[in-house]
Amino acid sequence: MAEPFIYRRIVDFAETDMAGIAHFSNYFRWMEAAESALLREVGVPLTASDGVTDYGWPRVRASCSYHEPVRYSDELEVQLHLKTIKVKALEYVAKFYVGQGDERRHVATGKMTSVYVCKPTAGGPMQSLALTPAMLERLAPLAEEVLT
C-alpha cells in the first residue's frame, strides 16, 4: 500500500472561531493545500494555461468527519492518501492529526474528488479531460488504485 503524502502547518489565529476552535470550513482549505503540495512535489500543476486553454482541478465532492477539535497554534499534520486515479479524476482521503507522541490524536478524516478540466482562456464552459500519460506516470506511484 502506498505511503501517504505528509503536509504540515500551524493553525492560525484567523482560522479559529468564537467557539475557541478551528472553524470546520478550514479543513477543506487544508486538504486542498495538502493536495497542492503533493502535486507540486510530483510536478503536476494544480493550475496551468497556455494562453488559449486553462487547465485545472475543480472539486466535485468533498466531505469531512470531525472527531476532535483543533485549536490555535496546533501543529497540524495532514496525511493525504491518493486513493484512486480515475480516467478524469483523483480521489483523496486526508487524515488529520495533532500532537506528538502519547498526545497524538487523529482529529478528522476528509475525502475529496478533483476532476481534471479545461476551459477556453478567453472564457467559456469547463470540460472534463482525461489525465495525460505524464500525469499518470507521476501520480501512479502514490496511488492505492489506478482505474484508467
Place this chain on the structure above:
Amino acid sequence: MAEPFIYRRIVDFAETDMAGIAHFSNYFRWMEAAESALLREVGVPLTASDGVTDYGWPRVRASCSYHEPVRYSDELEVQLHLKTIKVKALEYVAKFYVGQGDERRHVATGKMTSVYVCKPTAGGPMQSLALTPAMLERLAPLAEEVLT
C-alpha cells in the same frame, strides 16, 4: 413534507479563486450562514453562555457535491432542509441554486450534522447534550423527521 428554509446572499469577489469561480470551501460557510439564519428565525441560539457553561453546535460531519460553478456576483439561494432532529444533533441538507426563471440552476448539494454541546466557560472539554424541550418545540415544525 416540511418547507425548506430560504437563505440568500450575493457571492463576494473575495470568495472567488484564480479559476474564476467561488472556492469550494465557501459552500460550507454558506451552509452554516443558512443554519444561523434558520436558528435565529426560530429563536434557537447558535451559541450561548451563562458565564459558567458555554453552549454551541459544532459540526461532526459536512459534505458537498458540486454540480456547476458559482461565480462572483451570483445571487445564491440556499434551500436548507432540516432533515432529522436527533436526541443530540440536527441533520441538514442544503440545496444551492443560482439564476432566475429559465436560467435557474441547481449548482450544489450539501449535508451537515451539527451536535448540541456544552463546555465550561473557564475552559475544558466539550460534551454532547440532549436538545431542550424548548428547542424541540421550535425546531420540530421545520423538520422532516424527529428521532428523539
Place this chain on the structure above:
Amino acid sequence: MAEPFIYRRIVDFAETDMAGIAHFSNYFRWMEAAESALLREVGVPLTASDGVTDYGWPRVRASCSYHEPVRYSDELEVQLHLKTIKVKALEYVAKFYVGQGDERRHVATGKMTSVYVCKPTAGGPMQSLALTPAMLERLAPLAEEVLT
C-alpha cells in the same frame, strides 16, 4: 457633499475568532463587498474581460482603524464614501456601524484605494489605465472630489 452608499450584512459565525469577535481581516472583505455593491448599482463592473484583455480594480492601499468590536450576528452597516476620483484610481472611506437607535455605534473606519488596470487575458503584467468617460459619468455623482 455626496451621500455615502449604504451596504448591509449580518456578521457570520465563520467571521469570528477565538477572542469572540469578528476577525480584523474581515473588515477589508466587507469594504470590498460594499465597493462591489456600489459599482454594481452604478453599472461599473468590478471585473471584465473581452477575451483579449482583462480589466479589474486591484487595491494599492487599504487601512482600517478599529474602535469597538463587532460580534456574530451583528447587523453591520457600511457607509461607503467615494472620496476622490483620480485619473486612474478611486479612493474610498468606509464607516462601519452596528446597532439601532440609541445602541448605534460607529465601530470602525476604513480606507481603500482601487486602481483601474488591464492585463492580457492570456497572461502578462497588469498596467494601470485611465477611467473611461462612461465610468466617470456614472461615478462622479457619488464622488466628493473629482481630480481628472
Place this chain on the structure above:
Amino acid sequence: MAEPFIYRRIVDFAETDMAGIAHFSNYFRWMEAAESALLREVGVPLTASDGVTDYGWPRVRASCSYHEPVRYSDELEVQLHLKTIKVKALEYVAKFYVGQGDERRHVATGKMTSVYVCKPTAGGPMQSLALTPAMLERLAPLAEEVLT
C-alpha cells in the same frame, strides 16, 4: 537596529481570487500569522485565560500598501519589525517579499498596532492593560524603540 523576525509560508490556492492573484485581505492574516510566530518564539502568548480573565491582543489599526501582486504557490517571506513597544501596545511593520536571488521582489508593506487587553472570561467589555515586566523583558530585544 533590531533584526526583523522572519516568517515564511506558501501562498494557498484558496488565497487567490478571480483576478489570478492573492486577495488583498490575506496580507492582514499573514501579518498576524507572523506576529503569532514571533510571540510564540519569545514566549509571549497571543491569547491566554486563567478561567476568570481572558487576555489578548486585538488590533486597533492595520494598513497595507501593495506594490506587486503575489500569486498561488509563491514562497512568501514576511519580515516583521517590532517598531515600537508602548505601555499598552505593540507597533509592527511587515515587509513582504517573494522570489529568490535576482528574482526577489518587495511586494507589499504593512503596519499593525496590537493592544494588550483583558476581559472577564464569563463575558464583559475589553479593557486595555499595561504590558507585564515579563513581556517587556522578552520583547524589548526585538524592538527598535521602547516607549514605556
